[in-house]
Amino acid sequence: MRKVFVKSAVSITCLDTFLKENLEEVKKSVFVEKKLVEPNYKDYIAPAMIRRSSKVMKMSLASSQACMEGTDAEDLGAIIVGSGLGCLMDTEKFLHSSITAESDSLIPPLAFIQSGHNAVSGQIALQLKNQQYNMTHVQKGLSFEYSLLDAVLRIKEGNKAVMLGAVDEYIVHLDELAQRMAWPDELREQLSEGCSFFVLSEEETDAAIEVLEVKTVQTQNLIDELDTLLAGHSLTFESSLSNFVGFNELPVVDLEFPHQVYTEWVGRYFTSSAFGFHLAYDTLKNRGKSGDFCTVLNFSDAQFSSIVVLRRV
Known part of the structure; x- marks a missing residue:
């Protein structure tokens, strides 16, 4: 593949x-x-x-x-x-x-x-x-x-x-x-x-940033789905280099893990998660080493949200 x-x-x-x-x-x-x-x-x-x-x-x-x-x-x-x-x-x-x-x-x-x-x-x-x-x-x-x-x-x-x-x-x-x-x-x-x-x-170079996972999920199951996705790659949520979280139509809620809320910096618009994706790419490019990964969690609305995982090879 x-x-x-x-x-x-x-x-x-x-x-x-x-x-x-x-x-x-x-x-x-x-x-x-x-x-x-x-x-x-x-x-x-x-x-x-x-x-x-x-x-x-x-x-x-x-x-x-x-x-x-x-x-x-x-x-x-x-x-x-x-x-x-x-x-x-x-x-x-x-x-x-x-x-x-x-x-x-x-x-x-x-x-x-x-x-x-x-x-x-x-x-x-x-x-x-x-x-x-x-x-x-x-x-x-x-x-x-x-x-x-x-x-x-x-x-x-x-x-x-x-x-x-x-x-x-x-x-x-x-x-x-x-x-x-x-x-x-x-x-x-x-x-x-x-x-x-x-x-x-498709080209892999030294210190390339790979799109490891992209998935839309039910909002209420987001964290469980993330754990399952990472486990499939022998990764754990706790070992993430950084977690970037955005809230679109939902109020900001306290999450029980280290994270950065990118919508507090650039505001809310429908495709703000693309900036979260950019943040994850930039973090891995400048601070990551081989095997490090970042997650981007987009709490879109009360029904559906998304998970994106990037990894440095």
């Missing part, structure tokens, strides 16, 4: 994480605002594209391009993106222009073209001139995990390398919906945005 390795990782969040060699050097403080720390998009995107692109598109194009520059992968067999909300800001613009347009007037098509959930993966393919498998997964708080599962399957079925990404943007309507759902104020204030992109590959 072919193994899957993470070759490069890039994230844009509310912390200064873009192209940082060691995320542990980034100040891990309690999330206080939704403002992204964005790179200079002119370094990665043509000026004409910057002018007509939404924020979700710009940060995805820049991250994917930077991710490709951080690896020697040339033959991408697939581009796979996960997103809980897709490009809803462009959808809103299109609907608004349709409603307010005068009779018999022409409606600008750009917002409609960019409003689809798969617009991000499509634009990345155009930028990279890639005509291979192109997929977008929309599964609420598990959108990244299903994208990761898809990417792992693509590698095991023969692709040499795969572009994997996850992105969500903050829209004002989210806060309104959270109020209707009676979310506590402390949860609504943590609504945020961000994106993370990775290149996965």
